[in-house]
Amino acid sequence: MLRSVFCKHTLLISTSGWLNLPRVICSSSSLSSSDSKTSTATMMSQSKLPSPPVAKKVEHKMELFGDVRVDNYYWLRDDSRSDPEVLANLKQENDYFESAMSGTKKIEDNMFAELKGRIKQEDVSAPFRQGSYYYYTRTLEGKEYVQHCRRLIRNNEAPPSVHDTMETGPDAPPEHVILDENVKAEGRDFYSVGCFQVSPDNKLVAYAEDTKGDEIYTVYIIDIETGTPVGKPLVGVTASVEWAGNEALVYITMDEILRPDKVWLHKLEADQSNDICLYHEKDDIYSLGLQASESKKFLFITSESKITRFVFYLDVSKPEELRVLTPRVVGVDTSASHRGNHFFITRRSDELFNSELLACPVDNTSETTVLIPHRESVKLQDIQLFIDHLAVYEREGGLQKITTYHLPAVGEPLKSLQGGKSVEFIDPVYSIDPSESVFSSRILRFHYSSLRTPPSVYDYDMDMGISVLKKIETVLGGFDTNNYVTERKWASASDGTQIPICIVYRKNLVKLDGSDPLLLYGYGSYEICNDPAFNSSRLSLLDRGFIFAIAQIRGGGELGRQWYENGKFLKKKNTFTDFIACAEYLIKNCYCTKEKLCIEGRSAGGLLIGAVLNMRPDLFKAAVAGVPFVDVLTTMLDPTIPLTTAEWEEWGDPRKEEFYFYMKSYSPVDNVKAQNYPHILVTAGLNDPRVMYSEPAKFVAKLREMKTDDNILLFKCELGAGHFSKSGRFERLREAAFTYTFLMRALSMLPSVGSEQS
Template identity: 80%
Template sequence: MNSNCIGGALHLPLILFSFSHRILVAHPKIPPSRCFLSKATMSSLSQPPSPPLAEKVKHEMELFGDVRVDNYYWLRDDSRKDPKVLSYLQQENAYTEAMMSGTKIIEDQIYAEIRARIKEDDISAPLRKGSYYYYSRTLEGKEYVQHCRRPIPICDAPPSVHDTMPTGPDAPPEHVILDENVKAQEHGFYSIGAFKVSPNHKMVAYAEDTKGDEIYTVYVIDAETRTLIGKPLVGVTSYVRWAGNDALVYITMDEILRPDKAWLHKLGSDQCNDSCLYHEKDDMFSLDLQASESEKFLFISSESKMTRFVFYLEVSKLEEGLKVLTPRINGIDTSVSHRGNHFFIQKRSDEFFNSELLACPVDNTSATTVLIPHRASVKIQDIQLFSDHLVVYEREQGLPKITAYRLPAVEEPLICLQGGQAVQFIDPVYSAEPSESQFSSTILRFSYSSLRTPPSVYEYDMNTGESVLKKIETVLGGFDAFNYVTERKWATASDGTQIPISIVYQKNLVKLDGSDPMLLYGYGSYEISVDPVFNKARLSLLDRGIIFAIAHIRGGGEMGRQWYENGKFLKKKNTFTDFIASAEFLIEQKYCSKEKLCIEGRSAGGLLMGAVLNMRPDLWKAAVAGVPFVDVVTTMLDPTIPLTTSEWEEWGDPRKEEFYYYMKSYSPVDNVKAQNYPHILVTAGLHDPRVMYSEPAKFVAKLRDMKTDDNMLLFKCELGAGHFSKSGRFERLQENAMTYAFLLKALNMIPTCGRM
């Protein structure tokens, strides 16, 4: 998401292009009538290459007397090694590169802009744990982080919001526990999914993915010497937790990558001797693993989209195995934590759809007490426990809230909580999320961000109410938050529902008269809240006069559980019509025009893109669909594909006639028409376990065959990555730069002859 220019007037200095180094040098003396594109480049732009045409091989699928023809079914290859398929993907990549060759210089400029805003040598806000400060460090020019710690000087004073990690020549030495840069040298892709320090701080377990398929190997190392302890655990998820100092609990997946088994591993033993704690055989359920803040219990949950039940494992009594904490009851969703003599249970049901908070004695889990009752207008999203406090993360009217409650002494009974202390925020739209804190402390740590406020870490004294900023992400290049305006607006959906929209723009560049370009982002699935957070890369759009907005449409979780329920199953089309209504509202309010409105969504948000492109292609100038879930019916009919079975409670089960026809009516691949479409960029990852690369590939192939316009249709498949693109922090910036260059090209905001 980036910006460049408005109303045909560029807000850039005059530039001289140096093709040999792909750099831009300010040169204000060059006359504005000069053409900066070489004749060869101009020729290539006037004679674009022919797009690759996927072979059409008729494949019929019949259900309920309905026959669907998929001419590109052959593009699916589970092994990802079919030469014919790989050749097609490579042709698409080559075509995209050729089509974007004329914008390569602006792409390189944007990349340079984004990277120049990054303080490359930096550390995260140190977290005090035990007798150490833990933090991560980035180094200049390096793609990955170092995981570090530094001893805390001996001090009798309790932790305070004013504590700072000592540095300088007299400070205790820094110790690098793990340097991802060293580990990544042997791999084209490298990602750490978990980094867990043992309770005694002597060991670290970390989960490593070197392919992008989210199948991890877990290593245990000595925290001081970095030497490997025992053999690694292979073929596991990133769910791994310490069970004391001598054991780990982890989760593995079945053949469709569904987390289905929880295991106990004793250090020093072979993985083949590990004991299975629980096997979830229902293929609509997946396992999750969490540790209590007190570190005394591990919680293994089995969850579908509607039901969640929990087992507990007492760390000091591993031999007793798992015990049921909350029973398996269809439609009841529970999550659990622990403090003192009580478990704390967040419980959702059809009756209490926004959750209530309960507590029960550890030795009598059926004797529950209501601590915070259900409220129809406030959603309990998460809780965080401390030895003397409870912190509740809620949502009201689409905005996050953080409230801290003082708890009675451990030996005293728990009663309904009232009079909590709320943390105050300043931006009209923002994000506020939990951050790891010390259980024994009175200091709450949380992260805060807004569309104009860089990610910030605060520490909040729950006794005094004092809040201290511990770290704000540095943004180089003269960034000033006061140059940007954030707003919150409400669009009216077709059924009268009010849809919140978060907006940000550069106040010195935007006219708000309908002539400004805009990028509208949407998601709207899985009850996920897409909160308005800061993005350094996005400044390259905002500083070119492009407005950025997020439509918080139904299917997400921003407005509570019912908001989600009203955007799934047989109400899924509300997600798409809400997005269209948001766009029409923004046009009516003169934030943009349909000639300058671009849209973007990823994954399930890519489904949104595909659906609204088919429904209202006239409303958009350009669309970016990242790893889009667009072949809904075919995928949801195939239980061998990862996520299918567990998502029948999200999209519906098309083996049932009602769901089949409803899903077919919006599935993007099934609804491509012979009509004009806007400019479109589609991305995919060859090793993506969430959205198989063949879905976007088929969508593009069908669009190429049927669309009636000459607008750009570009497809880029990362052949060495998965769902989340490349793994290096600078590598990912290149994708941002390419996407923004595509948008600028679609908006006719690329410098050419006489337009400087």
């Protein structure tokens, strides 16, 4: 489990109160600072608002390697999340936030209505075929959550085809609602289903629910037809749950620091206390994962750190027998799939940094054959197996691609693969993701979107080489993809490295003369790829002349494994300087000026925002740091904090002097100083298990103490949510609405306070 699994969080904007922006000519002077103040900037002044909360200071000294750090706000950390004084501080911050935003509440409400108005509220997902049924989700008018449904396939004997469609209408087999999340969520502030697993015989379903946002789940097993519970629920588990045949489940639990450390076998109707522990990972650097093979004949249990992963397997017909598939070798990362009498193994090491694909017989796992060799310019990211085919997800030059191969018949020798077919895509920059497909078919299903193309589901016939669109997200409000332009540019980092930037804007509104407002998004950690994907809410931004850009900085995985390695450990500052280089490129090339540049990042991307604010506060007009990981050094020195031990291979272990001082040099909380900062909005979730709420709380408290400007600083903590904010599909839009109201005010894009309230 990552501290900061990437969430593609998009900021939004409303029509209410729009003022045309003044147009200026871009020149080299755009990079210089400006002291100009507009009426809206004055409105954003903290001095025009009620006095912000002032957190008390309690000296807390921390000493290591002869270095003394004083954290006056350490007291804000409360592991129980129930300390009255801490909760009072968070409530004061929330009250101040509401007071500061009260003058634009009408605009925020109108914005929310606009965002909600783009959503087709009654809709169904692309149905997935399993056995004799189509499974899908349905959304209803005005409802926050989905219904999980299925419908019988009358002609189940016909093989799957790209032209298959689910019967609907009065003569179709009736729809059966298996689980209505809206009913389950009644009376709750938070509700999330982490997995929904149908048994192989289509009679039962196991689903995991989280009612707090802390990502600690309860798993329920029910009869699909009747909804009747089967046995007692499994409590205190992760969302990793798989069927081992029709009579048993395999699941994972966590230790006291929320590290997935034990994998269990549960027989239906048995008490959880009698479940069999199949494996206990005692090394606190490693966490467990669970995945079913596409064939559904094997389950794979992985134990992984940031640089090492090894694999166990169990035959679902004999689930008590867990066996080693790939041994633990530090620095070697493996994952597995299965087809016929072979396991397929993806392997990465220091020498094979972009991975190779191997195959080995199930009955002789030491006898391996290289199917796809390592390539320095192509990263092998994922594979998907079928009875006669292999689909390979790769990255080259930062762009994703899918290549499919026809495999020899099961039982025949496997040799190196030749003559693959490549799937074609329609945009210059885009995002693709694997989707569950029918193993026995020749149909590959994948998800596709771009900065201008709504989320789409395609079925690709691997024999015929054709793609058929099965579902595209409906965007209401007259959306036309042809109105938008997507580009890919490259900024030069300080060491000469070329950093890709993905850009989108509405072509008839943007002048590219420096006068356009721009939002730059970044992440840059964990080898996560920040690919350019669509979000309908972003249209409210683009349709007002905004430019939206994604900086694909080092520390992510967009350009292969080495791109990641060059943005971690003692090279972490490359992540921050890359982002600054992207911002300067956009200014220099007349996409915006400093007075029109906003930045945003979440989680580890919030660390990015905190770091660049300390390094170059003059470069930005406004910043949003969502659930930011900003107290890096203190957190990484404390192994009792959830997930810290597993993170030493990402950030380094500060119990070693070299890492200690390097982390201290960029950790945002440790580097807040007496200087001017732009307008800043910080968010947190009280139940967040990945980034403790206390990190952003301490960051805000120290900023309030140290900063010398009069710009506004707001902090909002969701008291009933976790890392991913609120759970309802409309509730999430509320956060986007107030976020963009904040940024529009900072950019002088709203009327005066009096006009807003009128």
